[in-house]
Amino acid sequence: MAITLLDIAKQLKVSKMTVSRVLNNKSNDFITDTTRRQVLETARRMGYTPNRAAQTLVTGRTGRIAFWSPEMGARFYQEVAYQFHNLLQNDKYEMMVGEFGPQLLDPSQALGLTRLDVDGVLMFGGKLGHFRNALEQNFPAKAPIVNLGALCEGSLDYVHIDLYPAAVNAVRFLVDSGCKRIAYVYMPYEGSEEDARFRVYHQVLSEAGMTPELINVNDWKRPAVRQTVRDYVQSRGCPDGMLCANDEFALATLRGLHDAGKKVPTDVRLVGCDGIEDLEYLDSPVSTITQPMEEMCRLAWEFLKRRMKNSDIPQQTAELKANFLVRQ
Amino acid sequence: MAITLLDIAKQLKVSKMTVSRVLNNKSNDFITDTTRRQVLETARRMGYTPNRAAQTLVTGRTGRIAFWSPEMGARFYQEVAYQFHNLLQNDKYEMMVGEFGPQLLDPSQALGLTRLDVDGVLMFGGKLGHFRNALEQNFPAKAPIVNLGALCEGSLDYVHIDLYPAAVNAVRFLVDSGCKRIAYVYMPYEGSEEDARFRVYHQVLSEAGMTPELINVNDWKRPAVRQTVRDYVQSRGCPDGMLCANDEFALATLRGLHDAGKKVPTDVRLVGCDGIEDLEYLDSPVSTITQPMEEMCRLAWEFLKRRMKNSDIPQQTAELKANFLVRQ
């Protein structure tokens, strides 16, 4: 078994409290220099490490933060996770990653699911309303949640990304470029008609007197999206402008178009959303709506730390604007 | 405070053991159907979720697995993490992610670091020797480790990827394509001269009577690598063949070459290593050494599960071969 405080205490013929005090190094505790040195030395020699579960049980804190997103396979979420990973590491927190998928929302599992053991939750990209029940069942009552991304709303702390003006610029860009058939590639979800991209797409097309053309994908995975786009183009002809709900879809769409013998940007103008690094590493220029990821993450983590320190403060919110980035 | 077993027990005027038994649903426990229903109903109504720390303290199990890699910002490690995420989720484990960087290896921090609280460790891409001490200080003594990737060795369970034959094919491919200046883009690390890629590169070049040309990068980040390559090409002229230690570098190298006005594959033939998805989504064909990622992860997880179940079984090892994939 692992070494405990008591093992060290016995070895030194002191009480385990003395050992605990030395190791925790609280400012109000007075300890002789010699005992301190002895304890430290013995702890190191015996290879002591604290039992985190026991600490958690008594302090109520875990030192862990959960990052949850809808789809950990998508590059954008991975980039966000990486941002948080670095922020958390600096503050000596550990990160758990997870997805909120169907398994979380399945009510038959709710009681079987054991509660996640974290001090706080960074929740990306989910409309909180849909997940509130699931969250309440899966996190300790006291663990605060900060929501972030383009779909935030509600009474909890959040960092919201406003896609609206950037999306207007994006669709207008396609219209102004002379595109006659502008399609929207997206994955429908509950409430997706209220999504800024979806609404702006319809609105701007309507203003321009054009007919919307929706390409539905039902899977985040690139091969699936690629094939959907290829099939679509082959069966219905090729749009000359395409807005994609995210950069993951944009990358896959690019290949689907390529498969169908279409070139970007000569045959089709392509616009994505998110601003993932991979889009910068292409030969075909793909414009995109970039999200201020670093600031979003930084703010969300600040909010969460503040909330964990004091649950009584008023709701913290921030509103950041996305930006339409033209690549020619 | 959160609801505990005792709260439910009081409510129902039974002992908390009865409640515990119902909720744990052990096969050997006999409970009246009515009490079972009452407990379940009350637990749900009161919103009970078990306290994981308390469970861990008494059972010794956390339900968490750590995945550690050298660089969570690199796409390949993220893809591996995602594989494990899915595997673990299927088995109801949670995943913690981390990097083994300098902060872990700093001995002055060793005692200050609290031990990670996991049932097992999936360790990717590290030569275990360099990290053994750090690992012993950071994981519970009993938490088994499975090492995986191209650098495994030692007495612990591992899934090793043999890059050797594929690397030979890769460098020969460059030679046979008529390249006269073949460079190797890599990041030096302790022991990197023993790396299969490094050795094969030198060996095949030597057989072909060519002079090695090393391009050192000291940062995983794409912008840094991109600039290193651009500067190199501009100051020393352009190689006509390039082997990159990984696909992350290959992508960045592609842009660096592009910045310097060079085209792939007409001016330079480029070969990467790992097989990340992003390389498939380029217009310039970049050949690469692909690693059997899915099987590697599947095996590693099998090994770890078996080891967690029984620590006495003999060392488990597997050897998988990488494959050189030509893209024209």
Add this chain to the structure above:
DNA sequence: TTGTATGCGTTATCAT
């Protein structure tokens, strides 16, 4: 079929 007692390893509280 249900209840009681004990202990997991730590920190908090109160004593000395």
Add this chain to the structure above:
DNA sequence: ATGATAACGCATACAA
């Protein structure tokens, strides 16, 4: 400056 004791919430072992 140090020690004794209780408590955190749960599961295990044993009783009834």
